[in-house]
Amino acid sequence: MKLKTDFLIIGSGISGLSLAIYLSKLAPDEKILLITKESLHESSTYHAQGGIACVWNNDDNFDKHIQDTLVAGDGLCDEKVVKKIITQAPERIIDLIDLGVEFTRNANGEYDLSKEGGHTVRRVLHVNDQTGQSIENTLISNVKKLSNVEIKENWCAVNLFAKNFRCYGVYVLNQESEEIHNIAAKATILATGGAGKIYLYTTNPDIASGDGIAMAYRAGATIANMEFYQFHPTCLYHPYAKSFLITEAMRGEGAILKDIRGNEFMEKYHPQKELAPRDVVSRAIDAELKRSGDDYVYLDIATQRDSNFIRNHFPGIYNTCLDFNIDITKQPIPVVPAAHYCCGGVKTEINGSTEVKNLYIIGESACTGLHGANRLASNSLLEGLVTAHECANTLAKEIHGLKIKEFPEWEPGNAVPSTEAVVLSQNWDEIRRFMWNYVGIVRTDKRLQRAKKRINLLLDEIDQYYWDFKIEKNLVELRNLATVAKIIIVSAISRKESRGIHYNLDYPNKSEMSRPTTLRRPW
Ligand code: FAD
Ligand code: SIN
Numbered sequence: 001m002k003l004k005t006d007f008l009i010i011g012s013g014i015s016g017l018s019l020a021i022y023l024s025k026l027a028p029d030e031k032i033l034l035i036t037k038e039s040l041h042e043s044s045t046y047h048a049q050g051g052i053a054c055v056w057n058n059d060d061n062f063d064k065h066i067q068d069t070l071v072a073g074d075g076l077c078d079e080k081v082v083k084k085i086i087t088q089a090p091e092r093i094i095d096l097i098d099l100g101v102e103f104t105r106n107a108n109g110e111y112d113l114s115k116e117g118g119h120t121v122r123r124v125l126h127v128n129d130q131t132g133q134s135i136e137n138t139l140i141s142n143v144k145k146l147s148n149v150e151i152k153e154n155w156c157a158v159n160l161f162a163k164n165f166r167c168y169g170v171y172v173l174n175q176e177s178e179e180i181h182n183i184a185a186k187a188t189i190l191a192t193g194g195a196g197k198i199y200l201y202t203t204n205p206d207i208a209s210g211d212g213i214a215m216a217y218r219a220g221a222t223i224a225n226m227e228f229y230q231f232h233p234t235c236l237y238h239p240y241a242k243s244f245l246i247t248e249a250m251r252g253e254g255a256i257l258k259d260i261r262g263n264e265f266m267e268k269y270h271p272q273k274e275l276a277p278r279d280v281v282s283r284a285i286d287a288e289l290k291r292s293g294d295d296y297v298y299l300d301i302a303t304q305r306d307s308n309f310i311r312n313h314f315p316g317i318y319n320t321c322l323d324f325n326i327d328i329t330k331q332p333i334p335v336v337p338a339a340h341y342c343c344g345g346v347k348t349e350i351n352g353s354t355e356v357k358n359l360y361i362i363g364e365s366a367c368t369g370l371h372g373a374n375r376l377a378s379n380s381l382l383e384g385l386v387t388a389h390e391c392a393n394t395l396a397k398e399i400h401g402l403k404i405k406e407f408p409e410w411e412p413g414n415a416v417p418s419t420e421a422v423v424l425s426q427n428w429d430e431i432r433r434f435m436w437n438y439v440g441i442v443r444t445d446k447r448l449q450r451a452k453k454r455i456n457l458l459l460d461e462i463d464q465y466y467w468d469f470k471i472e473k474n475l476v477e478l479r480n481l482a483t484v485a486k487i488i489i490v491s492a493i494s495r496k497e498s499r500g501i502h503y504n505l506d507y508p509n510k511s512e513m514s515r516p517t518t519l520r521r522p523w
Contacts, residue, residue: 001179001181001182002181002182002184002406002409003033003181003182003183003184004183004184004185004404004406005031005032005033005150005183005184005185005404006027006030006031006032006185006186006187006399006402006404007023007027007030007031007032007033007185007186007187007189007395008032008033008035008169008170008183008185008187008188008189009023009032009033009034009035009189009191010034010035010036010157010170010188010189010190010191010192010212011036011043011190011191011192011193011212011363012034012036012040012041012042012043012140012151012191013043013044013045013046013136013191013193013363013364013384014043014045014132014135014136014139014363014381014384014385014388015191015362015363015364015384015385015387015388016034016036016189016191016362016363016388017034017136017139017140017142017143018095018139018384018385018388018389019189019191019362019388019391019392020032020034020143020146020149021099021139021142021143021146022388022389022391022392022393023391023392023395023396024146024148024149025392026392026393026395026396027148027395027396027399028148029148030148030399031148031150032146032148032149032150033149033150033152033183033185034143034149034150034151034152035151035152035153035155035157035172035183036151036152036153036154036155037154037155037156037157037175037207037211037473038153038154038206038207039153039154040140040151040153041136041137041140042205042206042207043136043193043205043207044132044193044194044196044204044205044207044208044364045132045135045136045193045381045384046132046133046136046205047132047133047203047204047205047245048131048132048133048135048381049126049129049130049131049132049245049247049249049316049317050114050116050124050126050129050131050247050248050249050377050378051103051114051124051125051126051127051131051249051378051381052089052093052096052124052125052126052131052135052378052381052382052385053065053089053116053119053123053124053125053376053377053378053379053382054089054090054092054093054123054124054125054382055086055089055090055123056090056093056111056113056123056125057110057113059121059122060121060122060123062083062086062087064120064121065086065089065123066079066082066083066086067120068118068119068120068376069082069086069370069371069376069379070082070372071118071277072118072277072278072371072372072374072375072376072500073370073371073372073373073374073375073376073500074372074373074374074499074500074510075372075373075499075510075514076225076228076372076373076499076500076514076515076516077369077370077371077372078368078369078370078372080369081350081368081369081370082369082370084350084386085350085368085370085379085382085383085386086382088386088389089382089386092382092385092386092389093125095385095389096135096138096385099138099139099142100138100141100142101127101134101135101138102127102134103125103126103127104126104127104128111125112125112126113125114126114249114252114253115249115252115275116247116248116249116251116252116275116377116378117248117251117252117272117274117275117276117277117278117281117377118275118276118277118278118376118377119275119376119377119378122252124249124252124377124378126249128312128313128314128315128316129247129249129313129314129315129316129317130315130316131381132381133316135381152174154174154175154176155172155173155174155175155181156172156173156175156211156473156476157170157171157172157173157190157192157211157212157215158170158171158172158173158180158471158476159171159215159218160188160215160216160218160219160359161182161407161408162219162220162356162359165220165355165356165357166356166357166358167187167188167219167356167357167358167359168184168185168358168405168406168407169182169183169184169185169188169407170183170185170188170215171183171410173471173472173473173476175473178470180410180412180471182407182408182409182410184404184405184406184407185358185404186358186399186402186403186404187358187359187360187395187398187402188358188359188360189352189360189361189362189391189395190212190215190216190346190359190360190361190362190365191212191361191362191363191365191384191388192211192212192213192215192363192365193207193208193212193363193364193365194208194210194341194342194364194365195208195209195210195213195229195342195481195484196208196243196338196339196340196341196342197209197210197432197477197481198210198229198339198431198432198435198481198484198485198488199229199338199339199432199435199436199440200432200433200435200436201235201336201337201338201339201436202235202243202338202339202340203232203235203243203244203245203338203339203340204243204339204340205243209477209478209480209481209484210342210365210480210481210483210484211476211477211480212346212361212365213226213342213345213346213365213480213483213484213487214479214480214481214483214484215480216346216354216356216359216361216365217346217483217487217520217521218483218521219356219359220355220356220520220521221346221347221354221355221356221359221361221520222346222347222354222355222518222519222520223344223345223346223347223367223487223491223518223519223520224344224345224346224347224367224516224517224518224519225343225344225345225367225371225372225373225491225516225517226342226344226345226484226487226488226491226492226517226519227344227488227491227492227494227495227502227517228343228344228371228372228373228374228500228501228502229339229341229342229343229344229488229501230278230279230339230340230341230342230343230374230375230501231278231279231282231337231338231339231340231440231441231501232245232248232278232282232337232338232339232340232341233248233257233278233281233282233284233285233335233337234246234247234248234250234251234299234333234335234336234337235335235336235337235338235340236320236321236324236333236334236335237295237296237334237335237336238324238326238334240324241320241324243338244320245338245340246299246317246333246335247314247317248278248377249313249314250299250301250314250317251274251275251299252275253301253304253305253309253313254301254304254305255274255299255300255301255304255305256273256274256299256300256304257274257281257284257285257297257298257299257300257335258297258298258300258332259288259292259294259297259298260292260294260296260297260298262298265284265288265297266281266284268284269281269283269284269287270284277374277376278340278374278375278377278501279374279500279501279503282337282441283441283442283503285297285335285336285337286337286441286442289336295336296334296335296336297334297335297336298332298333298334298335299332299333299335300332300333301314301328301333302328302329302330302331302332307329307330310328310329311329314328321333337441339436339440341364341375341380342364342365343367343371343372343373343374343375343500343501344367344491344517345361345364345365345366345367346361346365346366346367347367347518348360348361348362348366348367348368348387349368350368350386350387350390351387351390351391351393351394352366352387352390352391352394353391353394358402360391360394360395362384362387362388362391363380363383363384363387363388364380364384366383366387367516368383368387369516370383371383372500372516373499373500373501373502374500374501412470413467414468415467415468415469415470415471416468416469416470417469417470418465418469418470418472418475419469421474423461423465424465424474424475424478427458427461427462427478427482428474428478428481430454430458431455431458431478431481431482431485434450434451434454434455435451435485435488438450438451439451439485439488439489439492441503442503442505443492443502443503443504443505444504444505444506445493445504445506448489448492448493448504449493451485451489452486452489452490452493455482455485455486455489456486458482459482459483459486462475462478462479462482463479466479486523487519487523490519490523491517491519492504494517495507495517496511497509497510497511497514498510499511499514
């Protein structure tokens with residue numbers, strides 16, 4: 001089926017939904033189609049816990065927030081972008097409040113500000129420990145009221161149609177009818193989130209398979225800084241807990257890390273101890289686990305705060321851990337580091353524009369220059385919101401110069417229904433395992449080269465499968481996952497230093513001539 005729309009938004013996290021809201025207001029006569037590959041709320045946004053960073057009270061100022069962001073970014077942030085995003089934060093937070101987000105208040109009725117690693121002051125607005133759920137639900141209920149926005153769930157973008165650095169639209173798998181639709185648009189905006197599913201252990205939900213980054217790469221866009229995949233220090237360690245994060249805000253409220261024998265260890269690694277930047281804490285835990293051979297370390301809030309405080313501040317974590325028979329008011333929480341956030345992405349301006357005309361990328365899939373070599377906690381919801389706002393302004397201004405142009409229908413060739421689903425699950429497992437072991441928290445040249453050999457073999461196999469068999473969501477995701485894995489490996493090999501989150505034992509120091517890594521097709 002051939003479809004047309006003025007603006008096509010792909011993804012329903014904070015960036016896609018807030019873009020729909022801003023754009024609908026600025027361009028009320030245009031048709032906006034928002035598609036998402038599962039149900040509307042499925043997104044990393046929904047799972048965000050800690051909150052959203054913003055200069056909010058008199059103890060803080062923009063210079064401090066900018067400085068903390070630059071320090072975390074370890075020399076690779078784009079300072080102009082950092083300033084622009086951080087100084088816009090209060091206005092964008094007010095937008096969220098106006099839409100109905102009820103941030104947690106303290107006993108005086110003021111917004112309660114929490115603290116996370118790398119922040120020198122308390123500046124994180126939150127809704128208890130379920131900030132993302134509250135933001136996502138509020139945005140969804142607002143988008144559903146917009147008359148010029150049409151929503152399609154379970155529509156999975158398969159590939160962009162782009163020629164000579166111009167994007168015409170996208171091929172989409174309608175998972176109910178199993179048809180591939182061809183959607184032509186004046187502008188296509190990818191708000192498809194991160195790629196944590198590339199790693200064996202991740203805090204990310206299943207949707208995070210790097211689809212937008214892989215699609216934009218195939219369309220000719222430049223990809224930047226993909227070696228900087230951030231690992232969160234504290235993901236719940238339990239055989240039945242899938243990807244459950246224990247927020248950094250818990251360390252902000254005094255929780256301490258201990259080995260399983262009860263010894264504290266963070267003072268050996270950084271003067272800020274538990275509140276050191278994330279890369280430092282993740283590497284410290286990794287080093288302790290490698291040294292001891294243990295499977296996990298403990299995060300202990302029980303001995304630091306009384307049980308009422310813990311239950312009131314962290315109700316989501318309290319209840320989830322209780323489901324696994326861990327009472328966090330009485331016991332320490334077993335935790336391990338896990339892949340969490342893609343600091344790199346498609347190279348964009350702050351408004352999401354790319355080198356491919358009519359193609360925009362916003363949110364976690366984009367690399368605006370805000371995060372550099374390591375993201376400061378709670379700056380990503382903010383980036384999604386600000387880039388959505390900037391993107392809406394640009395699209396509304398450019399609307400009259402944009403035209404819908406049709407493109408050929410999907411060519412299924414001789415594809416037949418898949419007979420060997422086992423190939424997909426085997427390849428998927430293999431990638432995630434070697435990415436964790438060879439391209440994880442601590443890297444070496446030898447491990448990276450091993451990973452490169454394996455991904456090249458797998459890419460050939462997956463490509464063959466892609467053309468021979470009928471398209472299904474698993475296959476689309478696996479192909480994208482493999483492409484993004486290769487981009488990460490190639491980027492990591494090209495960085496001959498250790499900086500921010502990228503740590504290579506063969507180059508343990510920083511180079512003086514460091515630049516962002518950029519990569520364009522073919523590799
Ligand atoms: P997402 O929210 O991930 O949304 C992506 C959307 O794209 C989804 O709807 C998905 O289904 C859709 N999609 C993907 N591929 C396709 C496709 N092929 N076709 C159609 N649709 C597609 N950041 C903070 O600032 N503060 C926090 O406290 C915080 N806590 C976090 C906790 C967890 C557990 C996690 C995982 C992340 C956390 N982050 C936090 C990071 C932050 O949540 C994300 O970076 C941010 O929500 C990304 O928003 P997004 O709109 O770019 O993508
Ligand atoms: C957390 O709550 O620890 C996650 C915050 C973030 O990733 O920004």
